[in-house]
Structures are given as C-alpha cells and as structure tokens.
Amino acid sequence: MRAYLYLFFHTFIGSILKLFRKSFIWILVMMVAMWVVMGVTFGCIGGLAGYAINKYMPSQAEENDPGEGEEEGNEGEEGEEGEDEKEEKEHTLFGFNVKTERDQISRMAAGIGTCFVLLVIGIAIYSGTKEGMKMFSMADIHHMFTSPLKPQSNLLYKMLGTIWTMVFIGFYIGICWTGGFMAAGFGILDILAAVLVYAVGGILEQLVMLVTYLVSSSFMVKKYVRPALVGILIVLAGLAFMVYKSTGDAATTFMTIFDHPVINFIPVIGWTRAILACTLKHQYLMAGVFLLLSVVTIVGLIILIYRFKADFYEDAFDYAEKLFKQVKAAEEPKAVVTREKNRSKLHxxxxxxxxxxxxxxxxxxxxxxxxxxxxxxxxxxxxxxxxxxxxxxxxxxxxxxxxxxxxxxxxxxxxxxxxxxxxxxxxxxxxxxxxxxxxxxxxxxxxxxxxxxxxxxxxxxxxxxxxxxxxxxxxxxxxxxxxxxxxxxxxxxxxxxxxxxxxxxxxxxxxxxxxxxxxxxxxxxxxxxxxxxxxxxxxxxxxxxxxxxxxxxxxxxxxxxxxxxxxxxx
Amino acid sequence: MLEVKDVSKKYGKLMANNHLSFTLEDGMVGILLGPNGAGKSTIFKSIAGLLRYEGEITIAGYVNKTSEARAALGFVPEIPAMYPNLTVEEHLDFIARAYRLKDYEERKEALLRRFELDDKRRKFGDELSKGMQQKLSICCALLTDPKLIILDEPLVGLDPHAIKELKKTFEELKAQGTTVLISTHMIESVDMIWDKAFILYRGELLATLTKSDLDREGVSLEDKFFELTEGGSEE
Incomplete structure (x- = not known):
C-alpha cells in the first residue's frame, strides 16, 4: 500500500511540477479564468433556467395536483379556447412542445440512460476479450511486475486511477452542463442522478472489462464472448422491429424497449439505469436502493478481481512493449512507423x-x-x-x-x-x-x-x-x-x-x-x-x-x- | 539458486525457448551467450516472471512467480523504461517501498555516487539519456540487495566509466556471494569473472561450459562460442 501511495503521490506531484515548469502562467490563467467564467456562467444559467421554466413549463402545482388542476383547467377551458391556442404556441421551443411532452422527455432521458449503460457494458465486454490489459506502461512492467507486489494489487492500483478520472470527469461535465439540463426542464436531483449513472457506468466499464478479461483468458471462453454480444444485438434489433411494427412510431418504440420498468430489475445494467429512471419519476427511495445495489456490485467486482488468480503479466507486457517501441520509434529521427493494418485501398x-x-x-x-x-x-x-x-x-x-x-x-x-x-x-x-x-x-x-x-x-x-x-x-x-x-x-x-x-x-x-x-x-x-x-x-x-x-x-x-x-x- | 527445468516458450509458431534446462548455483556468475534471436531475452523475461511458459523455474527454492522469489530477484531489462514523472531518487525510494526495504538510505547514496547519478537525483525519468536510464535501472536492481540478479545486455549504452564500475560491481557481487546471470554479446567484458556459460542457439541450449573446463582445455570462451554456433573458430 505504501508503495502505491508513494508512486501515485509522487507521480502526481511530478506531473504538476513539470506542468507548471513549462506552462506556469498558462495554467494559472486557465485556472483563474475557469473559476471566474464558471461563476458568471452559473449566474446566467440560473437566469435562463428560471426564465425558461417560468415561460414554457407548466407550474409545479399544476403538475403535482392533476385533479385540482384539471378541474380548474376545465372551468377555464369553457370560455378561453382562444387563449389556450395562444398558450400552446408559447409552449413551443425549437419546434418542440415542452408542455405536452414533458413526460416523454423524462422517458427519453431514462431510455438514453439505459442505452448508455448497455453501450459501456457492451464495449467493456468486447474490449475485455481483446485489450483488457492496456493500462500498464513499460515502467510498470519493469518496476512493479518484477517486484514482490501482488499482481492483483497492481491491477487494482492501475484501475482505481482510471476510475478516479471517470468520476471526476463525470462530475465536471455535470457541473458544466447543469444549465443545459435545467433549461430542458430537469431538476438538480435529475442532473445528479445522470452524473451518478455516468460515473457508475464508467466505473462498471473498467471493472467489467477486467472481469471479462480475467474470466475469458482463464477459462478459455474468449471465442464465445463476441458471438454472444452479436446475439444480444440481434435479439434487441428483432425486438425493436416487432415493437416498431405494432406502434409505428420510432420514439414510442425506443421508450417501450429502453424505458420498460422490468429493465430496472436486470442486475448491474438495470440497477444502474434505474438510478436515473426512478429519480426522473420522483421515486427517490427506489433510486437510492438501486444506487446502493450498484455500489454493492462495484465492491463485489473489486473483490472478485482481487481474488482472481490470473496470470495477466504477459498480455500486459505485450501491449506495453508494443506501445513503448512505437513511442521510441517515433522519437528516432529516421523513424519508420509500421502499421498493424494496411492502409485502405482507397488511398x-x-x-x-x-x-x-x-x-x-x-x-x-x-x-x-x-x-x-x-x-x-x-x-x-x-x-x-x-x-x-x-x-x-x-x-x-x-x-x-x-x-x-x-x-x-x-x-x-x-x-x-x-x-x-x-x-x-x-x-x-x-x-x-x-x-x-x-x-x-x-x-x-x-x-x-x-x-x-x-x-x-x-x-x-x-x-x-x-x-x-x-x-x-x-x-x-x-x-x-x-x-x-x-x-x-x-x-x-x-x-x-x-x-x-x-x-x-x-x-x-x-x-x-x-x-x-x-x-x-x-x-x-x-x-x-x-x-x-x-x-x-x-x-x-x-x-x-x-x-x-x-x-x-x-x-x-x-x-x-x-x-x-x-x-x-x- | 536458479533452476530452469524443461522450459519452453512459443510465440505463435516460433519456438523461442525449446526445452531449456540449466542451473546456476549460489554465488556463481553465469553468462548467457547466443546470436540474435537465440532466445536469451525470452528466457530472461520468463525467469523474471513476465511470460507464460511451459516448464518450471525456481529462484532460491521458490517458484519464480511467487512474492518470495520476486523478493530474491533483481532484474535489469535490455531496454530500460523509467516512470516519466518520477525523479531518479524517487525511483529508488519507490523500489525500496515495493520491496519493503529498511535502512536503505546509505546503500541508495552509495549507488547514486558509484554510477554518477548523485547530481542528477532531481531529474525526471524522461529527462535521462538512455545510458543514464540504464544506470538507474541497474541501481534499482542492486538497491534491493538481491540473492540473484539477472542482467539483459547491461553494458549496451553505458559510458566507459559506467562499464568499469559495473564490471567492478560484478566482481563485488561475486565476492559477497550474490548469484549473477548476465546476457551479453560482449564476451571480453565478462571474460574475467564468469564461472558458467550457457550457449543458446535458435532457442536451444547448445552447451553448458564451466570456466575451469575451458581453462583445462586451453580454449577461450570466444573461440568455443564460435565453434559451437558457427562450426569453427573465428580468426
């Protein structure tokens, strides 16, 4: 543990020192600008969001109390049909009716969440069979792998570094785009749930990739993984086609498949997307339960990786060596870059x-x-x-x-x-x-x-x-x-x-x-x-x-x- | 100290090591000789536990992929690779922590002085020349005071002073009972210190020679090497 902390801390300090040595003023200006601009931006975003919500969205009271709202609405409708048309016009933004389709936006967002989780897990499984060990550098091979440090500890150290980046980036993007989401009618909790799904999805991507690699290389099931993924894609496409035939509408098909309540109960993928889906439906307790389940899954996968006795050093070494040679070759004045694949014949x-x-x-x-x-x-x-x-x-x-x-x-x-x-x-x-x-x-x-x-x-x-x-x-x-x-x-x-x-x-x-x-x-x-x-x-x-x-x-x-x-x- | 038993390693269809077996006893200096592509680096990587192979390798009685075996081994790779954002001194401190070394400061300072790195201790890994990286790689391997040290082409890229110091280090290691295995093309550079030589050719072990046998025959290692690999001595 001491060795990993030392390596992480000193690599971090070394990077910062080098960065500031080469670009001190630039980084300083960038950081100051970042905070100033962010402050101004959030002020404006708040203004836009408030403006958009007041102007285009139905009021909270109307939303939360449909019975009373309807009655009042019905009373009003009798004599104010002309005003309704005007109001309907006002609710149109970018050709998109925000009032009547607010529920659809939520369902679409939940569906996009499902697609995101499906995509990252699919990519993780696919790349896990191919390049599960790309995270190590040649210096890691020479200094970490030959030392008495446990292989599984080395793996977790490198993986946690990647996970840390994913979580930070998730939250940063969430902060940056808060205004955009709020302008589209989402609340702070919805945005937080979206960021959590992004971060949990990113963490799961890394863990699933490693588990796929460890399992497939240890039990020789690598050749079945990709056909299985293709099979799942075919089933999804077939399902989409059948639903589309019965509904005749792409958006409804999308929501029927990717925002079906049953998906929430599919382990890992369903639990993760459910954090967003339940939050969007204001079912905060359920969202919390699914978040807890996702965290338990992450902890479980980390323990599984730590306990899995797989000999991955050679694969890691192969990738690191290939990359190392490419970098060294590129540094040479008379570098000859060899390509793994031939250039397209279109060239x-x-x-x-x-x-x-x-x-x-x-x-x-x-x-x-x-x-x-x-x-x-x-x-x-x-x-x-x-x-x-x-x-x-x-x-x-x-x-x-x-x-x-x-x-x-x-x-x-x-x-x-x-x-x-x-x-x-x-x-x-x-x-x-x-x-x-x-x-x-x-x-x-x-x-x-x-x-x-x-x-x-x-x-x-x-x-x-x-x-x-x-x-x-x-x-x-x-x-x-x-x-x-x-x-x-x-x-x-x-x-x-x-x-x-x-x-x-x-x-x-x-x-x-x-x-x-x-x-x-x-x-x-x-x-x-x-x-x-x-x-x-x-x-x-x-x-x-x-x-x-x-x-x-x-x-x-x-x-x-x-x-x-x-x-x-x- | 080192026992390689029936080790084979295949890269696709190429047999890089074909049923290699050899032993190197405690305190001996062994050299691995062979032309390019003989499989020297492959067996070194296998000994260091970086490759999957068939057969068995033990270091100090432990299977080479166990923590105990790794703790007893020092490895100097053919091409050094340093962490770009760690300084020279930090590399050594990291190694000390990874091997759980105690009271290593004095040894660290001595190594830095010996290999003329003491004035470059604040330099980052990517700011070092290839020769300096090689020196640092040697220092990292020596810092842990290993029972067995394997060096893959350690003299390539070193300046004359470092070559002299490294040769002196080999002699000291031998004197203190450390087992050393060196892979090299430069036979003359290790001619005075070797005890056992393993001649590799196209992945196979052609011969195991001892210095005392060759002295008795009155043949130099260089002549013997060419005789075995080219069918006659080079004039």
Missing amino acids: NRNKTLKHGQGANVFFFKALYLRGRSALFGIFSLKMLTLLVVIGTAAYFMASHNTLALLAYIVGTVVVETVAGFANPLAMDMDRHIIHLCPESEFSKLLYSLLGNTLSTLIDVLPGMILGAILIKANVWMILCALLITIGMSVYASATAVLMDSLIPENMMEQIKSTLSVVLKMLPIMPVIVTITVVFIASENVILTAIVASIEIIVIGILLVLLASYRLGRK
Whole structure:
C-alpha cells in the first residue's frame, strides 16, 4: 500500500511540477479564468433556467395536483379556447412542445440512460476479450511486475486511477452542463442522478472489462464472448422491429424497449439505469436502493478481481512493449512507423499536392489528405457514414415531427464536436514539420484549421441536406445548424491544437484527462452566457444561434492565437 | 539458486525457448551467450516472471512467480523504461517501498555516487539519456540487495566509466556471494569473472561450459562460442 501511495503521490506531484515548469502562467490563467467564467456562467444559467421554466413549463402545482388542476383547467377551458391556442404556441421551443411532452422527455432521458449503460457494458465486454490489459506502461512492467507486489494489487492500483478520472470527469461535465439540463426542464436531483449513472457506468466499464478479461483468458471462453454480444444485438434489433411494427412510431418504440420498468430489475445494467429512471419519476427511495445495489456490485467486482488468480503479466507486457517501441520509434529521427493494418485501398498514392505555397500549403494539405482517401476524391468514409446515419435517423424521426429537428441538430453538432477534438496538425507538430515552413505560426495554424473546417463541411453537407429534406425542416434553422457545426469544428480543432501544445506528452494520465476535459469545456462557457443573454433579450432562436456561432468561431480563432504563441515558444 | 527445468516458450509458431534446462548455483556468475534471436531475452523475461511458459523455474527454492522469489530477484531489462514523472531518487525510494526495504538510505547514496547519478537525483525519468536510464535501472536492481540478479545486455549504452564500475560491481557481487546471470554479446567484458556459460542457439541450449573446463582445455570462451554456433573458430 505504501508503495502505491508513494508512486501515485509522487507521480502526481511530478506531473504538476513539470506542468507548471513549462506552462506556469498558462495554467494559472486557465485556472483563474475557469473559476471566474464558471461563476458568471452559473449566474446566467440560473437566469435562463428560471426564465425558461417560468415561460414554457407548466407550474409545479399544476403538475403535482392533476385533479385540482384539471378541474380548474376545465372551468377555464369553457370560455378561453382562444387563449389556450395562444398558450400552446408559447409552449413551443425549437419546434418542440415542452408542455405536452414533458413526460416523454423524462422517458427519453431514462431510455438514453439505459442505452448508455448497455453501450459501456457492451464495449467493456468486447474490449475485455481483446485489450483488457492496456493500462500498464513499460515502467510498470519493469518496476512493479518484477517486484514482490501482488499482481492483483497492481491491477487494482492501475484501475482505481482510471476510475478516479471517470468520476471526476463525470462530475465536471455535470457541473458544466447543469444549465443545459435545467433549461430542458430537469431538476438538480435529475442532473445528479445522470452524473451518478455516468460515473457508475464508467466505473462498471473498467471493472467489467477486467472481469471479462480475467474470466475469458482463464477459462478459455474468449471465442464465445463476441458471438454472444452479436446475439444480444440481434435479439434487441428483432425486438425493436416487432415493437416498431405494432406502434409505428420510432420514439414510442425506443421508450417501450429502453424505458420498460422490468429493465430496472436486470442486475448491474438495470440497477444502474434505474438510478436515473426512478429519480426522473420522483421515486427517490427506489433510486437510492438501486444506487446502493450498484455500489454493492462495484465492491463485489473489486473483490472478485482481487481474488482472481490470473496470470495477466504477459498480455500486459505485450501491449506495453508494443506501445513503448512505437513511442521510441517515433522519437528516432529516421523513424519508420509500421502499421498493424494496411492502409485502405482507397488511398490514392499517385496523387501529389500541387496547390499552395507558404502557410496556405497547410490549407491545401488538409483538403489533399481528405481527397486522397476519398472515393473519386469526394466521397470520404466520414461523409458516407454521416449520410447514412443522419439519413436513417431523419427518416425515423420524420414520423415524430416535434422531436425531430431538435434531436437532429443536437445530434449532428454533438457528433461533429466529439469527432472534431483531434489535432489536425498532430503529425506536423510531433515531427516539427510545422517549424520548417518560414511563416508565422498563427497563419500556419489558421490555414490548417480552415482546411480542416472545409473538409468537415464537405463531409457534413450531404447528410444535412438529406436530413433536412426528410424532416421538412425550416431552411433558416438548417443554415443555423450548419453555422453551429462549422463553429464547433473550428473550436474543437483549435482546442485540440492548444491541448497538444500545452499538455506535456508524459503527463500523468489522470491529470492529462482532467486537463483535457477542462480545456474542452472552458472555452464554451462564454458561449452559454451569450446564449442566455441573447435568448432572454430577443427570444429569437435564429438570432441566438447566429450570435453563438460567430462567438464560437471567434473563440476558436483566439485559441489558435494562443496555440500559435505556445508553438512559437517551443 | 536458479533452476530452469524443461522450459519452453512459443510465440505463435516460433519456438523461442525449446526445452531449456540449466542451473546456476549460489554465488556463481553465469553468462548467457547466443546470436540474435537465440532466445536469451525470452528466457530472461520468463525467469523474471513476465511470460507464460511451459516448464518450471525456481529462484532460491521458490517458484519464480511467487512474492518470495520476486523478493530474491533483481532484474535489469535490455531496454530500460523509467516512470516519466518520477525523479531518479524517487525511483529508488519507490523500489525500496515495493520491496519493503529498511535502512536503505546509505546503500541508495552509495549507488547514486558509484554510477554518477548523485547530481542528477532531481531529474525526471524522461529527462535521462538512455545510458543514464540504464544506470538507474541497474541501481534499482542492486538497491534491493538481491540473492540473484539477472542482467539483459547491461553494458549496451553505458559510458566507459559506467562499464568499469559495473564490471567492478560484478566482481563485488561475486565476492559477497550474490548469484549473477548476465546476457551479453560482449564476451571480453565478462571474460574475467564468469564461472558458467550457457550457449543458446535458435532457442536451444547448445552447451553448458564451466570456466575451469575451458581453462583445462586451453580454449577461450570466444573461440568455443564460435565453434559451437558457427562450426569453427573465428580468426
């Protein structure tokens, strides 16, 4: 125990010291900014939430006391039908009727919770058979594995580090997005339950992955795990098809399957999702019981892992050695990077980069790289995937018009943002190629991001047009969605560049993940403030979207400025 | 001290170690010789308990994967890997805690001085050159005062001073009765201290030689090695 505490504490201190030694001012400014911006943001979020709840949501009294409310409502209805229509109009936000479908939002949220838990457990089981031992470094192998420390203790030490990160990130994201959830009509306890489900799901993911690895490698049942997962997927798809045939509605099908009360009693998966489902239904005692059951499951799995006598050192060693060799090879000046898989046949090696000179070569390089791996130079895998995913989703959502546009826009933006958190200049920065071009760092980064954004636009556009036609969306709303997508692409890429230039490569994994999440969330906070102020002042969704998008792009450019300054100092 | 009994290790279809058996008695210095791909590193990793294999390996009478065996073993890998966020001194302190060492400070200071790391004690693992990392790796293995120490190509990447100190260390270890097993290509560097040599070739143990036998025959280890692996001595 003393050895693990020593290792953790000193690795933590070492990481912090190195971070501050290289980027003291930056980190200090970031931390101060984080707290200032968070304070302002929460104030605005509270304002928006209060405003939205007062304006769009039915009152608590109306909700909690339906009998009395109905009577009063009926009395009122007799003579005020015209006013009712007006009121109904007022309850519409983003084409989405908040009053009549509040119960549906709760059911949808509970269903999303089920999907999340199913997904993480499924991924854990899948990767448990394949890469259950990826958590160890070569230094762990040489210093921990050869020492008298117990193998199971080594395993738990590494796993607890990952779990700590998951819990922190869960709570941080929960705090950051409190406003968004509250604006959608959820209470603080609902948000807390969602965060708990995220954290418990993340912890279970790690534990289930390890248990799957230990069991499957010890009892030689590895070959049955993946077919079993495929079988479960087929059963789920069959069930979904049957329910869809009887209801004829995608949303109802989703809620029938993923928010069925019986699911709560399925061990592990059901218990975890039930924390959220019961909270959303105000069954707090049951939510507490399910939380307790989930905690007992976690403790049970930890004991099981500790007691399981499996010889995992060789697998851990294989992964660590492979990674170690790759890192060492990349550090060599004449590095030859070997790929485990051959490049796609779509890669056209006969093409050459013909356009651009000076800094703008990075703009053309981004487009060239996209074109080289795309069919006929246009149809990239990403474009086709988005076309199929957005098209299919829009087709099913078209039957449920009120939710379609909102889900469609949010979905596209989220997918693009998550996918966009990759540094388009990672290779150029790693190999110092970016420094070979004798132009300002800012223009090189800006051109690169512009090229990357244009590539994104080309990939997203066909899917968005198809989706828009299918759900017969308002053209202005779609243009807004496109603007937001572009903005998020610029912001996500710029954040990734800044992260790469700011966070040292060898940083302790927990600190690295934590800083990454803070850096990803921090720049978006002023946007939340703007949305609050502009929306309350104007009540115009399109104007709000335009202002927010412009702000996101400006923030992206500011991040590029910061990143280029950091890059110039390296 | 070290007993390797009928150990085989396969990587897919490649037989890296084919039914290897050898013993190294207490206080002896053994050397493992063989061309590239002979299976030297594989048997070292098996002895260190990092691989799954068929057969049996015991260290000081304990199966090598038990805590008792690990406590008796010091391992210096071929390519050192250090924690990037621990300093030189912290590496040694961590090892001391992992092995539950008491009163190790004096030994730690002596090792740091001997391998010229005392002025680099505040350097982080990723700030050390490969040679320094190798020195630190050796210090980590020596700190625990192991009964058996195995060193995989320990002289590669070291500067002349460190090579001299390491050779001196081998002699001291031998004198204090520590069992040492070294895998190396540099036969001349261990020529004066070895007692037993194991010649490996394509995963198999070609011969076990003792220094006294070779002295009696009047043949050098280098000549014997080439005779066994290439069918004749190299001029």
